[in-house]
Amino acid sequence: MNEYLTFKKMITPVVIQVVFWLGVIGFLIGGVGTMFAGQAGGFLKGLVVLVFGILLWRIWCELVIVFFTMNDSLKQIRDKTVS
Secondary structure (H helix, E strand, C coil): HHHCCCCCCCCHHHHHHHHHHHHHHHHHHHHHHHHHHCCCCCHHHHHHHHHHHHHHHHHHHHHCCCCCHHHHHHHHHHHHCCC
């Protein structure tokens, strides 16, 4: 618990996973809603949202996790050189 309070261990990677799944649910609802909204070209637009929206959302979430992984690696390097 002390690691979380002193910010030595990050909770953001876990939070990003939750945010990812909430985003996927949002893209699914938005994509299916667009597909069957009755607009001209709505089915194709909804399909694009489903495929590319979820794909780009996944890439964004992975990039955020990569930044935190880089931070952890830099901390390890710092701890090895300081000791």
